[in-house]
Amino acid sequence: MNQPPERNHVSNTERGYMKSRIWKLAVCIAVPIGILLLPVPKGLTLVAWQLLALYIAAILGLLLRPMPEPAVLLAVIGVSSICFRNSATMLAGYTSSTVWLVFCAFMIGTAIVQTGLGRRFAYVLIGRMGKGTLGLGYVTACTDLVLSPVTPSNTARSGGIIFPIVRSLADSLGSKPGATSRRVGAYLTVLLYQISLTTGYIFITGIAPNFLSAKFGQEILKVDITWLLWFKAAVVPGMICLLVVPLLVYWMYPPELKSFDSRELSKKGLADLGPFSRREKVLSVLFVLAILGWATGGITKIDATAVAIAFVGACLVLGVITWDDLAVTKGAWSTFIWYGGVVGLADGLAKAKFFDWMAKVLSSSFNFNGINGILTLAILVLVSLLVRYLFASMATFVTTMVPVLLTLALVAHAPVYPAFFLIAFAACYGCVLTHYGGAVGPVLFGEGYVDQTTWWKIGAVFTLFSFLIHMTVGLFYWKLIGLW
Amino acid sequence: MNQPPERNHVSNTERGYMKSRIWKLAVCIAVPIGILLLPVPKGLTLVAWQLLALYIAAILGLLLRPMPEPAVLLAVIGVSSICFRNSATMLAGYTSSTVWLVFCAFMIGTAIVQTGLGRRFAYVLIGRMGKGTLGLGYVTACTDLVLSPVTPSNTARSGGIIFPIVRSLADSLGSKPGATSRRVGAYLTVLLYQISLTTGYIFITGIAPNFLSAKFGQEILKVDITWLLWFKAAVVPGMICLLVVPLLVYWMYPPELKSFDSRELSKKGLADLGPFSRREKVLSVLFVLAILGWATGGITKIDATAVAIAFVGACLVLGVITWDDLAVTKGAWSTFIWYGGVVGLADGLAKAKFFDWMAKVLSSSFNFNGINGILTLAILVLVSLLVRYLFASMATFVTTMVPVLLTLALVAHAPVYPAFFLIAFAACYGCVLTHYGGAVGPVLFGEGYVDQTTWWKIGAVFTLFSFLIHMTVGLFYWKLIGLW
Numbered sequence: 001m002n003q004p005p006e007r008n009h010v011s012n013t014e015r016g017y018m019k020s021r022i023w024k025l026a027v028c029i030a031v032p033i034g035i036l037l038l039p040v041p042k043g044l045t046l047v048a049w050q051l052l053a054l055y056i057a058a059i060l061g062l063l064l065r066p067m068p069e070p071a072v073l074l075a076v077i078g079v080s081s082i083c084f085r086n087s088a089t090m091l092a093g094y095t096s097s098t099v100w101l102v103f104c105a106f107m108i109g110t111a112i113v114q115t116g117l118g119r120r121f122a123y124v125l126i127g128r129m130g131k132g133t134l135g136l137g138y139v140t141a142c143t144d145l146v147l148s149p150v151t152p153s154n155t156a157r158s159g160g161i162i163f164p165i166v167r168s169l170a171d172s173l174g175s176k177p178g179a180t181s182r183r184v185g186a187y188l189t190v191l192l193y194q195i196s197l198t199t200g201y202i203f204i205t206g207i208a209p210n211f212l213s214a215k216f217g218q219e220i221l222k223v224d225i226t227w228l229l230w231f232k233a234a235v236v237p238g239m240i241c242l243l244v245v246p247l248l249v250y251w252m253y254p255p256e257l258k259s260f261d262s263r264e265l266s267k268k269g270l271a272d273l274g275p276f277s278r279r280e281k282v283l284s285v286l287f288v289l290a291i292l293g294w295a296t297g298g299i300t301k302i303d304a305t306a307v308a309i310a311f312v313g314a315c316l317v318l319g320v321i322t323w324d325d326l327a328v329t330k331g332a333w334s335t336f337i338w339y340g341g342v343v344g345l346a347d348g349l350a351k352a353k354f355f356d357w358m359a360k361v362l363s364s365s366f367n368f369n370g371i372n373g374i375l376t377l378a379i380l381v382l383v384s385l386l387v388r389y390l391f392a393s394m395a396t397f398v399t400t401m402v403p404v405l406l407t408l409a410l411v412a413h414a415p416v417y418p419a420f421f422l423i424a425f426a427a428c429y430g431c432v433l434t435h436y437g438g439a440v441g442p443v444l445f446g447e448g449y450v451d452q453t454t455w456w457k458i459g460a461v462f463t464l465f466s467f468l469i470h471m472t473v474g475l476f477y478w479k480l481i482g483l484w
Numbered sequence: 485m486n487q488p489p490e491r492n493h494v495s496n497t498e499r500g501y502m503k504s505r506i507w508k509l510a511v512c513i514a515v516p517i518g519i520l521l522l523p524v525p526k527g528l529t530l531v532a533w534q535l536l537a538l539y540i541a542a543i544l545g546l547l548l549r550p551m552p553e554p555a556v557l558l559a560v561i562g563v564s565s566i567c568f569r570n571s572a573t574m575l576a577g578y579t580s581s582t583v584w585l586v587f588c589a590f591m592i593g594t595a596i597v598q599t600g601l602g603r604r605f606a607y608v609l610i611g612r613m614g615k616g617t618l619g620l621g622y623v624t625a626c627t628d629l630v631l632s633p634v635t636p637s638n639t640a641r642s643g644g645i646i647f648p649i650v651r652s653l654a655d656s657l658g659s660k661p662g663a664t665s666r667r668v669g670a671y672l673t674v675l676l677y678q679i680s681l682t683t684g685y686i687f688i689t690g691i692a693p694n695f696l697s698a699k700f701g702q703e704i705l706k707v708d709i710t711w712l713l714w715f716k717a718a719v720v721p722g723m724i725c726l727l728v729v730p731l732l733v734y735w736m737y738p739p740e741l742k743s744f745d746s747r748e749l750s751k752k753g754l755a756d757l758g759p760f761s762r763r764e765k766v767l768s769v770l771f772v773l774a775i776l777g778w779a780t781g782g783i784t785k786i787d788a789t790a791v792a793i794a795f796v797g798a799c800l801v802l803g804v805i806t807w808d809d810l811a812v813t814k815g816a817w818s819t820f821i822w823y824g825g826v827v828g829l830a831d832g833l834a835k836a837k838f839f840d841w842m843a844k845v846l847s848s849s850f851n852f853n854g855i856n857g858i859l860t861l862a863i864l865v866l867v868s869l870l871v872r873y874l875f876a877s878m879a880t881f882v883t884t885m886v887p888v889l890l891t892l893a894l895v896a897h898a899p900v901y902p903a904f905f906l907i908a909f910a911a912c913y914g915c916v917l918t919h920y921g922g923a924v925g926p927v928l929f930g931e932g933y934v935d936q937t938t939w940w941k942i943g944a945v946f947t948l949f950s951f952l953i954h955m956t957v958g959l960f961y962w963k964l965i966g967l968w
Contacts, residue, residue: 021803025801067800067801067806067807068806068807068808070807070810070811071797071800071801071806071807071810074793074796074797074800075797075798075800075801076797077793077797078790078793078794078795078796078797078798079794079797081786081787081789081790081793081794082786082790082791082794085784085785085786085787085790086787086790087581087584087787087789087790087793088579088581091579091581091584091789092579093579094578094579095572095575095576095577095578095579096575097571097572097575100571100575300569301569302565302566302569303565303569303570303571305565305571305575306562306565306566306569306570306571307566309558309561309562309565309571310562310563310565310566311562312558312562313558313559313560313561313562313563314559314562316551316555316558316559317509317550317551317555317559319505322551322552322555323551323552323554323555323818324552324814326554326555327554327814327817327818328812328814330808330811330812333811333817334807334811
């Protein structure tokens, strides 16, 4: 695509890539046009039908990926602003506080990586607690958990901060991909993936697509999901899963090396980082303030987005990070552009009463009468987990399936809060079913410590375990705190 | 700021920089707090007063620059979202079509640079027309003019595309900074600066801060500035200035070398670029379509922003640029963040009726009765040009002074469209008064071809010339086309 001008011959691979790209683009364009040629279904306005065609174009673009997600959304926004002769509607998503929260949290993640605070925290914990391999598993979980409220890019958190440390630890213990992988490296790698997608849903700020789930929950189930409510709902089932997973993987896929001394690695790592800098100290204070700000949002009436923007502003004013650091955080901009586009589309569909119409159609197609709402939910979530094998990204899954799942839950008269949380949490932990389910998967799996069969097997067992915990302890606990 | 953690001693320069930074931050924080401690003036709501304090904090931040512009705005938005317990109001600017138009145009500029289309165009023109030094001056003006509707970063256009070519041409003619600078390099460098800030106001998309001027025009004078109206108003006075400036500089600051053959350079440059690529061809077509789209916006009812977003979308779909190219366009993101912030604040102030209040206060302080509106305008614009020596950026000048100037024009009962255009255009051509007035200035001046006295002298003469043309031909022409 982006080849220098002097290059004239196109290689065969590139030609193949171009061909598949053209084929994918053709599908993304033809299907929505096909939809527009059909008569508008009864009960739906023309605008809603057109928006649906655009939304399907976006979904196809996200699934087939002829180009990166933000490019897909910019193209869809471009088409729609021309067709609707109005760019304002489609841009509404970019003022959404949801989009800004995830954007700012990305920026905060940059600060955690840049200052070295994340690595320092990991090294300190490893030095203090990581005496045996199982202990190290718990240290990994704990580190990931502590960083997760401010790093919605779990690729940055687990892949960027923690995995390099785990990798060098395994290396120093003589465990490399191949013959020695099972000594310790394989255990820690696959475990880190399961951990990352569990901490990912304990906080709404733990993984970016949670915000899209919350948006759809608001549009379809009319639930108001604050930072604190999400945490309250997730903490009990989530913490159980997080506490069990190091042991579960230890049992299913035992490392050969059971105990060792990790103090050396910790000491060396900390020496490399140098003394605790002013920037790290300031960031630690801001970090605590942000958690406090989010946790007390219900009392102070300061919304989570305001806290996040103020966090970023404070980091800039106090010199923790510079604007130049933020301006090159490609992930933050990409997320901003494509989430903003999806949120704009979803808002448009909601305003055009599309979701109401979908609920009506689904309730006349499915007969949920007399069937228990909770049982329906269980089936819905199980189905949503089965189709996960087809999805190469959590955000694509959320964009495609979550609106449908939430609408089905609505028409089945399932209790709304349990319905929302069961579906939203499963959207996150379901990533572990494959090595491509969550963005951090390829990073960890690609290192080559673990074979695919093992990876998928452990993923399936842990997904099933998480599902059962949420359906039992989760539901019971949510009843206890009055969510249904 | 962004020093690696292992570095412990801070150099003296850095300590000095930190000190001046702290001092600047203190002013940015203390002044707004001082304002908030004063009683709210009669006729103004508390919210408007608080917004004014935030706006003044932003202006001080832009003037003193303790950190880059987007960082200043993010900090202001952070503070205001906490104080107002509401992040939505402050984020409203990010859905503004003004902000998106400049953002997308930045992206288009990236495509023009990346594909080499801009350079190719310049080389072709130089080969065809650039026989003598004066001719080359006109070629430079023509190239800059053609690129200007799609490159609101005139730093990218004049500094990034054209200047490197001019520089290598001067080099090849034996004109380097120092003893040989006057051969041809000095003439072309200072001329390019004057050209860049003239093409900058012929199209609203020619330089980014034009959009802020248009926003203030809409808020204060209630004028509706479309892409086409701006062009119609600017084309006659702007083209006169553009046609005169190569001759004016030639006369004031004659190059020693009057004629030479530039075909060699053109041939070599084109050979380096290779054959006219598919990407460049597609981009050329899209370029023409965009200009057509903007020019026919009044008939098709497709707004300029929709055209720009569709342009970017088409570039992505057709493989002219990739998302990765766009994601690293730092200038686009910086502009997006800080313009969005300023527009959000300006919107807030307008909604809180701040500008109405300012008009009332100014009209009771100044007695404009019996004074001719046009005369007042002439004085206003002259004063605005005099204070330009204090401003190191056009956008800062627009943010600080244009709302005041427009309000004064309003209370003086000057005709609104001439008032708007005289002030908005002067905000652009006024940059040439100093070598730091426009962002491209330091790039060109820094090369060392021209001394400061000459630079300022030529700038002053051309500014005065532009002012006179706008006050005479401009006003007459605007009367002719019914703008007053």
